[in-house]
Amino acid sequence: MNPTRQRRLTIVIAILVAVIVASALVVYALQQNMNYLFTPSQVQAGDAASYKTFRLGGMVKAGSIQRGGDSLKVTFTVVDAAGAMPVEYNGILPDLFRENQSVIATGHMDGARFVATEVLAKHDETYMPKELKDAMAKAHAGKRIDEAANQDKQQL
Amino acid sequence: MANWIPLWLHKLSSPPVFYRFAGVLRPWAIALAVLLGLVALYGGLVLAPPDYQQGDDYRIIFIHVPSAWMSLFIYGVMGVAAFIALVWRIKLAEVVAMASAPIGAAFTFITLVTGSLWGVRMWGTWWTWDARLTSELVLLFLYLGVIALYHSFEDRRQGARTAAFLALIGIVNVPIVHFSVVWWNTLHQGSTIKLLGPSTIAPGMVWPLLTMMVATKLYYVASLCSRARADLLALESGKDWVRQIAENEVRG
Incomplete structure (x- = not known):
């Protein structure tokens, strides 16, 4: 050279x-x-205290979804491994919004409640046919497959 | 023993040799790319089963993910070619780097558009400033910057060397795009296909994805061959071998 x-x-x-x-x-x-979002336990630990508006991420707790009879108002609880936070939202939810689904809500704290202005559904990186999922769910006998698949980010 | 590889590469870096080699390679690459692309589309859109969560909407993955892989892969090729061009001033390396930029930009654009279409159906939004989406957008701007810088010089080689510099510096963005979903909490999900460890996708869905990956790679090879051939002719327009080709064209 x-x-x-x-x-x-x-x-x-x-x-x-x-x-x-x-x-x-x-x-x-x-x-x-x-970080794009805070988890309920991070918020409860005070990590999001310096933000007026922030994103809350976690899983929708099974059985916590309550819809208003005459409006679009909906309340549900977002949980992570160590914490839970009640969320209130008034608007149209994405198709993927359901129990045990990861969601990301943008909004602000109102006392102990989180008032969301936007709710996004997050999906995981697992792709499989419905029949396979049903078979696996049966094999796991009561263990929720969604929980197993969604745990990747909640651990962080 | 194995010094025929550097010898062959050295020979291939001569413009007339590469011109002929690319001319032979191109039709095969494009034919295979179209064939495999059609097989992958049929496999992905018709044969693959619907997803348990997203139903048929997930099928955009067969365009989105191979394009995203190509946007990073082509940047890698461009970066290596830019490095060679800067240090060894090999004309072919400059040509390869500059010919790769528009192809990479196109794949990045496709990735962003298909991702946006997918996002509005699944996440509920067209765009959000999370780390993966933002770094992919920066990748598009890097490609566009390289193209713009290249064309802003009167002298093509001067422009290529300057743009190669930007291409080389921008290569730090490639690992950031790839690892953004690991390093930060993002709306975008993590990697499905993993080189280390098991992939989280059913076999009926993974083969069209991998076939499409091969098809896009072959398309890149074919497109690169065409662009590099045209650029070489323009750069070497005064040389004997180009005159020979021109005279043959006129006579033929």
Whole structure:
């Protein structure tokens, strides 16, 4: 390798290393505050206290969905591994919204209640036919397959 | 012993040799890409069973995910070519890097549009600023920046080297896109197909996905061959081998 190429190689690699180090530091710094959502236990621990509006993420607790008789108002409880939070929402819910489904609600705290202005459904990375899911659910005998599949993010 | 590989690569980097090689490769690549693409579409849209949660709506995965893989893969190829172009000033590397950018930008655009269509049906929103979506959008801007920078110079080679620099620096975004769903809480779900560990998709659904992946790779090869051939002719327009081709065209 001649000296010119040697020099160019050194310069390019040095710049590349500098850029990688810089972005690694940025990514590391953002780790703290670039989270898209807070889980109920994080909110109860006070992590979201500095935000007026934030996103709450977790699973819809089975049997907690209550719809208003004459309006779009709906209340439900969002849970994670260690906490639970009642949510109130007035609007149209996405098709995937159901019990034991991961949801992300945007809104603010009103006392101990979370008042949502937008509710999004999150789906997991598992894809399988319905028959297979039914068979697996039977094999697990009472164990909820949705819970197993949805636990990936709630652990974080 | 195995020094025929560097020798062959060295020979291939000569513009006339690559021009002929790409001319032979291109029709095979495009034919196979179309064939496999049709098989994958049939497998994905007709044969694969509906998903337990998303029903038939999940079928957009057969376009969305292969496009997303290609958007990252092509950036990787472009980055490596840009590195070679900057250090060794090999003309073919500049051509490959610059010819890859529009193809990669197209795949990134398809990824964002199909993701948006999928998102509005499943999540309930067209767009949200989570880490995966945002970093993929940055990837599109990087591609567009490389294309714009390349074309803003009078001298093509000067433009290619400057744009190669941006392409090389932007490569840090590739792992960020890939790991964004691991590093941060995102609305976007994690990876389904894993190289390490079991994938979380039924076999009836995974084969069309992998077939489509091969088809998109072959399409990229074919498209790259066409673009690189045209760029080489333009760059080497004064050279004997190009004149030879031009004269043959006129006579033929």
